[in-house]
Amino acid sequence: MEEMSEKNKKWTDEERLKLASKLDDELDEYISNLEKKSYTEGWPEDQWEQEMEKHPFFMKKVPEPGEELSPLMEGLQQLKYGEDENTPEELANNYKEDGNFNFKYKKYRLAILSYTEGIRTKCKDVDLMAQLYNNRAAAHFMLKNYRSSLNDCKLALKLKSNYIKALNRAATCCLYIKDYDNCIDFCDQLLDESPTDKIILHLKSQAIAARDRLKRDKRKQDRLEKQLNKKEEELLNIIKRNGINLELTEENKNPDLKDLEPQVPQIAQNRVHLDAQNKLIWPVMILYPETQQTDFIQNFHEDTLLIEQLEQLFNEPPEWDSQKRYILQNINVYFEGKDKCSLHKVDIGQSLGKILQDEQFIVRGGTPAFLIFVKSSEAEKRFLMNY
Numbered sequence: 001m002e003e004m005s006e007k008n009k010k011w012t013d014e015e016r017l018k019l020a021s022k023l024d025d026e027l028d029e030y031i032s033n034l035e036k037k038s039y040t041e042g043w044p045e046d047q048w049e050q051e052m053e054k055h056p057f058f059m060k061k062v063p064e065p066g067e068e069l070s071p072l073m074e075g076l077q078q079l080k081y082g083e084d085e086n087t088p089e090e091l092a093n094n095y096k097e098d099g100n101f102n103f104k105y106k107k108y109r110l111a112i113l114s115y116t117e118g119i120r121t122k123c124k125d126v127d128l129m130a131q132l133y134n135n136r137a138a139a140h141f142m143l144k145n146y147r148s149s150l151n152d153c154k155l156a157l158k159l160k161s162n163y164i165k166a167l168n169r170a171a172t173c174c175l176y177i178k179d180y181d182n183c184i185d186f187c188d189q190l191l192d193e194s195p196t197d198k199i200i201l202h203l204k205s206q207a208i209a210a211r212d213r214l215k216r217d218k219r220k221q222d223r224l225e226k227q228l229n230k231k232e233e234e235l236l237n238i239i240k241r242n243g244i245n246l247e248l249t250e251e252n253k254n255p256d257l258k259d260l261e262p263q264v265p266q267i268a269q270n271r272v273h274l275d276a277q278n279k280l281i282w283p284v285m286i287l288y289p290e291t292q293q294t295d296f297i298q299n300f301h302e303d304t305l306l307i308e309q310l311e312q313l314f315n316e317p318p319e320w321d322s323q324k325r326y327i328l329q330n331i332n333v334y335f336e337g338k339d340k341c342s343l344h345k346v347d348i349g350q351s352l353g354k355i356l357q358d359e360q361f362i363v364r365g366g367t368p369a370f371l372i373f374v375k376s377s378e379a380e381k382r383f384l385m386n387y
Contacts, residue, residue, distance in 0.1 A: 087123075088122065088124070092118040092132065093118075096115065096135065098114040099111045099112075099114035099132075102114060106142075108143050109139075111136075111139040112139045115139065119133065126159050129159055130156045133152045133153075133166075134152070137149045137153045140152060147177055150177070153169050167186055167190050171203055175203065180210050183207040187200050187203055187204035187207065235280075236255055238280065239280070240255070243359075244357060244361075245362050245363065247362050261365070261366050267285070267296050270298040270299065271366055279302055280301075281302070282302065282352065282367070283298055283366070284297040284352070284367065284368050284369070286369075287371045287372070288372055288373075289373070289383060290373060290374065290377065291321075297309055301352070302352050303351050304351060305350065306355060306370075307349055311328065314326055314327055314328060325374045335355075336362075336369075338360060338362055342360065343371075343387040352368070
């Protein structure tokens, strides 16, 4: 009876508002008591654009090699590149399309990778394989890899001998790598099909002119080398005829030009040579053991007296000679003998050529060397005691 009376009760507006407020409070309390959990199934609000770009339909760029792919992208790749899903011909064609896409957008290295994968399928479609080689040759050509491009052209021509694009590119590659004979041969093959092709005729004329220049330059170079060899042989003969001893780089052999190469960087470009009268001009090294200084005379004529060169050296006192001890009247000049076991005093009134003819003198490293001491100095005495 009470339930019936409750149901049949007539509610005032005030009672209705009070009940509604109570129900709202109970609902708020229920929600606040629920376990608080973060939603991890969706995309973070600040990363939705990046997540969208991972979807194949919304991608703005092709994934880089090694980049992690979404499951959907992996699935699509399997459909296009999976060996279980495609025949070798279909795979080769798919890789060719990828290569063409990369080539179009000037991504030539990626294009080469795609064409290479297509070639690896070894499909039986000869025309398709020839296209893959030719297209890879085009990508190499754009990267100026002319030899690689030529090799791919030749592989394409093995599969398709009358492949005009491959013949054209092969001829151009040969011109770039200066293989003029093969360039002309490729041009002749093209001209058999199209005798009036102005571009090929011009290419052939360029190759012929360049080949003729190369032959002319080769003949000129050969003549120069013969002349140079003759002069070098004459140089060695004059040194031998003058009785000058050389330290040899290899024992038990005849002297050669290696024995005349200066070993000191300051005079490396001043190897002994002949003047117009076939007189020897030497690089010479002057050593000052006491002060550890060195002078280099780059061109010392064999007829010049040693004293004349020394006068030029000591015309003004060297910066390192603060006491002005190194003057002509106050110095002795020596050279080391064979095996560096003896020291020999030099008559500075003699010419360089005469001094070098001394049987004890050895020209080492193509450079005559002299040691200078202050007369009767302690340094000279100590040095002489070592010999």
